[in-house]
Amino acid sequence: MMLLPIGHHTHRRWRSIFIFLLAATLLYALIDTFNLHSQLRTPPGPPTVNLILATLSLKPHRWTEHLSIPNLTVIPYIADDPNAVYHPPANKGNEAISYLTYLHDFYDNLSDISIFIHGSDSSWHIDGVLEQSTKQALNRLDLAEVWKRGYLNLRTSWESACPVWINTSVTLNSSAYDEKLRPEEPYIRGAIQDIFPGRKIPRGLASPCCSQFTITKDRIRSIPKHTYKRAIEWLLNTELESRISGRVWEHLWHWLFLGKDIDCPSEWRALCVWYHVCFENEGDWMGFKEMDASKYEFLRFKQAKLRNGLQMGNRGVVGLQEGVRKIEGALGPWRQKAIERGRDEGFRRMVKGSGDL
Known part of the structure; x- marks a missing residue:
């Protein structure tokens, strides 16, 4: 087959097209990089922080005066x-x-970072090692790690x-339904359909309990404002008891803000990177955790003996x-x-780089 020679003008036209496409690609990459850096850019100086307490009138929160968080x-x-x-509009x-x-x-x-907690200082919802x-x-x-992750x-x-706790296909009639352990499970699918119409229902949901988290303002605003209003209306109008509707939301925060069905970071990595409590490795952490669990077993046995009538001086x-x-x-x-x-910042950096957070 005979190849026709490429003319001078044709060659110049193709070269111009190539240069144009290359320039467009580089410009797109530059804009994309700028946008990414803008999202991750930390505020100048310490971030402003709002601490939102969900509490009751008889629960004092003077303990917050001892927090050392700037701004x-x-x-x-x-x-x-x-x-x-x-x-809130109602206690529901x-x-x-x-x-x-x-x-x-x-x-x-919004402040740069918002932290959502229950009103008490002492709480089993916080890890025992803390x-x-x-x-x-x-x-x-x-807080720098909060800013980088957006939500934790x-x-x-x-x-x-974790690793999987809620099965959204479970119904009240399912053999898998455990009313004592997960009473909210059969209602989560319907709640998602009501509050987030059109969104895909996750097959399963998992994240550490118990509705205490921190989030950046950009992540909050990634959700339209009217969605929060619709969620409030759902809580006000649902016939579910508060203990159920509140627990439904325990499983939705990470899904809403991270777009992930499962958010189960490694315990020992999270403790190290987020709280600067760094065990040597996973095995070191598991050893500590097992010993800590044995302490609570001893305490349970002790309380059981006291309930059965034994005195503190009993052998x-x-x-x-x-x-x-x-x-x-x-x-x-x-x-x-x-x-x-x-x-040791270097150790924390090594831990963070060794696994997904």
Whole structure:
């Protein structure tokens, strides 16, 4: 087959087209990179932070005065006091309605970072290695990591949460339905259909419990304002009890803000990177966790004996209490070593780079 020679003008035209396409590609890449950097750009200086408390009138929150977070504003939503400065439209849906009211009402005037918590300092919803103290967790929280991730759950434990916890196909008549363990499970599919019409229903949902999280303003605004209003209306109008409707929302926050069905970061990596409590490796963390669990077993046995009528001076009760003291004596230095290791930025960077967070 004979090839025709390419003329001078044809060659020049193709070269012009190539240069144009190359320039367009480079310009697109530059704009895309700029947009990405704009999203990840940290605020100049410490970020502004709003701490949203979902609480009640008889629950004091003076403990927040001991938080060391710069540029912090505490915003208590008092669910049972319609005369409070901040309150939801009704005391329904547990903490969810207070959170959603803030998300809607502050949508156009958000801080750089918002932290959503229940009103108490001492809470089992906070990891045991952080002494179940909300104050300690927040004082240790690395806000730069919050900014990079956009959203993170304040709890890292997978217990009763991960790797998969909610099956959205479960109904009230399903053999898999466990009313005691997951009473909210059969209602999640319907809630998603009502609140987020047209969105694909996830097959399963999982994330550490229990509706305490932190999020950036950009991530909040990635959801249209009217969606928060519709979610509030759902809580106000649903016939579900608050204990159910509130628990429905426990499983939706990560799905809403991250667009992920499953958000189960490695416990030991999350503790290290987010809270600077760095165990040497996964095995070191598991060893600590198992010993900590044995302490609570001793405490449960002790409480059971006391309920059965034994006195504090009983030999069995004393032995259990001594066992608890010995375990705590081992856990204390172990935890302190993890905190000291967490001061090493290089170690934290290595941990973060070794797995998905």
